[in-house]
Amino acid sequence: MRVVDPERFxxxxxxxxxxxxxxxxxxxxxxxxxxxxxxxxxxxxxxMRDTGLRVEVDPMGNVFGLAEGPSLxxxxxxxxxxEGGWLDGALGVIAALEVARASRxxxxxxxxxxxxxxxxxxFGVTTGSTVWSxxxxxxxxxxxxxxxxxTLADARAAMAGMVTGEVDPGQFTGFxxxxxxxxxxxxxxxxxxxxxxxxxxxxxxKITFEGQQNHAGTTPMHLRRDAxxxxxxxxxxxxxxxxxxxxxxxxxxxxxxxxxPNASSIVPGRAVFSMQWRDxxxxxxxxxxxxxxxxxxxxxxxxxxxxxxxxxxxLEPVHMDAHLQDALGRAARVHxxxxxxxxxxxxxxxxxxxxxxxxxxxxxxxxxxGVSHTFEEDTDEADLVVGLKVxxxxxxxxx
Amino acid sequence: MRVVDPERFxxxxxxxxxxxxxxxxxxxxxxxxxxxxxxxxxxxxxxMRDTGLRVEVDPMGNVFGLAEGPSLxxxxxxxxxxEGGWLDGALGVIAALEVARASRxxxxxxxxxxxxxxxxxxFGVTTGSTVWSxxxxxxxxxxxxxxxxxTLADARAAMAGMVTGEVDPGQFTGFxxxxxxxxxxxxxxxxxxxxxxxxxxxxxxKITFEGQQNHAGTTPMHLRRDAxxxxxxxxxxxxxxxxxxxxxxxxxxxxxxxxxPNASSIVPGRAVFSMQWRDxxxxxxxxxxxxxxxxxxxxxxxxxxxxxxxxxxxLEPVHMDAHLQDALGRAARVHxxxxxxxxxxxxxxxxxxxxxxxxxxxxxxxxxxGVSHTFEEDTDEADLVVGLKVxxxxxxxxx
Numbered sequence: 080m081r082v083v084d085p086e087r088f089x090x091x092x093x094x095x096x097x098x099x100x101x102x103x104x105x106x107x108x109x110x111x112x113x114x115x116x117x118x119x120x121x122x123x124x125x126x127m128r129d130t131g132l133r134v135e136v137d138p139m140g141n142v143f144g145l146a147e148g149p150s151l152x153x154x155x156x157x158x159x160x161x162e163g164g165w166l167d168g169a170l171g172v173i174a175a176l177e178v179a180r181a182s183r184x185x186x187x188x189x190x191x192x193x194x195x196x197x198x199x200x201x202f203g204v205t206t207g208s209t210v211w212s213x214x215x216x217x218x219x220x221x222x223x224x225x226x227x228x229x230t231l232a233d234a235r236a237a238m239a240g241m242v243t244g245e246v247d248p249g250q251f252t253g254f255x256x257x258x259x260x261x262x263x264x265x266x267x268x269x270x271x272x273x274x275x276x277x278x279x280x281x282x283x284x285k286i287t288f289e290g291q292q293n294h295a296g297t298t299p300m301h302l303r304r305d306a307x308x309x310x311x312x313x314x315x316x317x318x319x320x321x322x323x324x325x326x327x328x329x330x331x332x333x334x335x336x337x338x339x340p341n342a343s344s345i346v347p348g349r350a351v352f353s354m355q356w357r358d359x360x361x362x363x364x365x366x367x368x369x370x371x372x373x374x375x376x377x378x379x380x381x382x383x384x385x386x387x388x389x390x391x392x393x394l395e396p397v398h399m400d401a402h403l404q405d406a407l408g409r410a411a412r413v414h415x416x417x418x419x420x421x422x423x424x425x426x427x428x429x430x431x432x433x434x435x436x437x438x439x440x441x442x443x444x445x446x447x448x449g450v451s452h453t454f455e456e457d458t459d460e461a462d463l464v465v466g467l468k469v470x471x472x473x474x475x476x477x478x
Numbered sequence: 479m480r481v482v483d484p485e486r487f488x489x490x491x492x493x494x495x496x497x498x499x500x501x502x503x504x505x506x507x508x509x510x511x512x513x514x515x516x517x518x519x520x521x522x523x524x525x526m527r528d529t530g531l532r533v534e535v536d537p538m539g540n541v542f543g544l545a546e547g548p549s550l551x552x553x554x555x556x557x558x559x560x561e562g563g564w565l566d567g568a569l570g571v572i573a574a575l576e577v578a579r580a581s582r583x584x585x586x587x588x589x590x591x592x593x594x595x596x597x598x599x600x601f602g603v604t605t606g607s608t609v610w611s612x613x614x615x616x617x618x619x620x621x622x623x624x625x626x627x628x629t630l631a632d633a634r635a636a637m638a639g640m641v642t643g644e645v646d647p648g649q650f651t652g653f654x655x656x657x658x659x660x661x662x663x664x665x666x667x668x669x670x671x672x673x674x675x676x677x678x679x680x681x682x683x684k685i686t687f688e689g690q691q692n693h694a695g696t697t698p699m700h701l702r703r704d705a706x707x708x709x710x711x712x713x714x715x716x717x718x719x720x721x722x723x724x725x726x727x728x729x730x731x732x733x734x735x736x737x738x739p740n741a742s743s744i745v746p747g748r749a750v751f752s753m754q755w756r757d758x759x760x761x762x763x764x765x766x767x768x769x770x771x772x773x774x775x776x777x778x779x780x781x782x783x784x785x786x787x788x789x790x791x792x793l794e795p796v797h798m799d800a801h802l803q804d805a806l807g808r809a810a811r812v813h814x815x816x817x818x819x820x821x822x823x824x825x826x827x828x829x830x831x832x833x834x835x836x837x838x839x840x841x842x843x844x845x846x847x848g849v850s851h852t853f854e855e856d857t858d859e860a861d862l863v864v865g866l867k868v869x870x871x872x873x874x875x876x877x
Contacts, residue, residue, distance in 0.1 A: 260696065261693050261695075261696045262693060262695075262696025262697055262698075263696075263697065263698070263701055264696075264698075267701075279695065281695070283742055283743075285742075292852075293848070293849070294660050294661060294824070294825060294850055294851065295729065295731040295733055295754055295756075296660075296661075296678065296680070296729065296756050296823075296824035296825040296826065297659065297660045297661025297662075297663075297823075297824040297825050297848070297850075298661055298662065298729070298824070298848065299661075299662070299663075299726065299727070299729065300726075300728075300729055300730075301726070302662055302666075302848070305731075307713075307732050307733070307735060308713070308732075310710075311709075311710045311713045311714060312714075314706075314707070314710045315710060315711075315714055327698065327699075327700070328698070329699075330694065330695065330697070330698065330699055331699075332694040332704075332742070332743075332744075332745055333706050333707075334694055334706070334737070334740070334741050334742045334743060334744050334745060334746055335737065335740050335741060335742050336706060336735050336737055336740070337740075338733070338734065338735055341733070341734050341735070341736075342733050342734060342752075343682055343684075343731070343733045343734050343752030343754050344682075344731075344733060344754065345731075345733050345851070346731055346733060347733055353741075353742030355694055355742050355743065357694075357695050424695075424696075425693070425695035425696040425697070426693060426695040426696050427695065449692070449696070449697065449701075450692070451693060451696075452693065452744075453691075
């Protein structure tokens, strides 16, 4: 296999960020099915054809560049958050393109490329790969709406002209997704490469405490059933109770709180808040759920609240394929001998869905300051190139 | 003085609720300067004229029915919350009308009536009486906007046709406001009359914790600067620290919380929340402020937050006039001998503003279930009539 070309790779990566350029730093505004997203996918399809790959686009708008016969699939997504960084998803797609190009020039091994659609969740979470993996029928997905009420069916009609048909997953021997870490671990330790061991599982649900809305001047403290106080008490008690169950990798978050009526002179009668927890161990997710529900019930009983739960989103942890992990680890030892580590992925990725179809693995490079989903997201170009070389070396060694 | 007529009083009270009737229970939708509010004020002016009072309307839309010469002023407000009850304000206005009517029929003492405008705060808090009391120049008030951006200047133009000019407060010897309690005290004890001792003072401000917005999957717990966690910690710590300073009548409330970006998968980077506290003792309000600021600073320091404060609204406690209070107490002993009490008002009222101009007092009747600012607000009609009789008796005794 001919070596990859870092300059060509970086040039392509910078060209991709011209589609939907935010004009703020290197940021992009390229949400799924937007004009900028579709233009980027057309450009990408051109690049795939130039590389000698056969372009196929499935009904969801996932863009594939296919090698002949059985091949290893590399890629990620090219849609962005409403205010996104230039590397989130784009890095994995362009690295895949460069490795496929180098591989074709060298006469093998066969490498195919994919850019999944709507990983960033305009219509859900990793919508394009969810449908491709068979978990969600496209007829059902079509009814999903974005936050202004546009259906996925209407949104994807905008790229109907590119669609060629279904793409058979049976032709791929495995999937490797390179991605920015989107967290602080590598940046904090000064390391360059993370070989992912697991993508953590997630549980996410809304919890509602319903107390009594009252006047904040005339209602004595001892007669209040204040829904915000219930959330605060739940939060404190939960932290105590989780302490003996969690590991340093476990995370839990109350990221959304909605009080009713949310006015400074009114004792809040209702609080709806999100409870999300993530861990690489499926059993621990279950133990945490029991503690969360018990704590909410205890607080509701103590404070005269009615308690209800929204539907629970549940995604099981996904273990990366051992053989693919080993290939990435060996390659990391070559190109980043003292500066790589094994680590879990705290973020969801398309690889979670693809794991239903084939062996998968993931490779991380650092995020400066650990930040992502913002125009400021960035990675040292030297680290991007090390990531590219590790990916190429792993692909070579698997041949 | 001829006795008041309970049936005529109740009939007027029910007729007033036909203006802006919500169609839900006895509720009304009659916010300041709305069509329903202006129609109600025109009806009220008619009723005042029928009673032999001279109607004057000041530029804010406060409607006065004036007796000749020096007189005692009775009244409250007839605007409502966006979803209001039939008695909040209306009770005090119609009771005043009935007492003035009975008093005129009896040849004295002279009683004037007022319905203040925008007590419910479409443009602030007790806006009409604030301007009348001289605290806020009308030119400044004119720039205030409601929550959809309409200015007070534009809103009050709708009732310009009713305006007669300024109304001189010098003609009034005192002000008595009858009102529903809007809290649970009388309803809980089964009492019928509350003679108000003080209107509590209020402090209200927004507090902002600014931490670091982060991905809820990739950011380890120990590296988070989670703004919601800061609010929760502040809330718990504040409760501990206030314990030795407050009385059973002191209240404090976090009624508004706004997280940014308020998404379940993102560690909140910013939290803006309201902190409001009320007490009848001005010194205690100051001591509480010191504790609140110290607690916020401690939490900010512990958790790596930037801390900032919005402007603080401050209203000092108002003591009711001893002479007027005594008259109400004596009258309560006549009409509710075992079922009255002295109590503070935890809610703000127009009387707070009027106290800048003359001696003031207030009289409460129970709120069923302690609820107000909702269509369900109500009071037993027998209690309304007892309140009316106490008011009339106090007025008679003051002559």
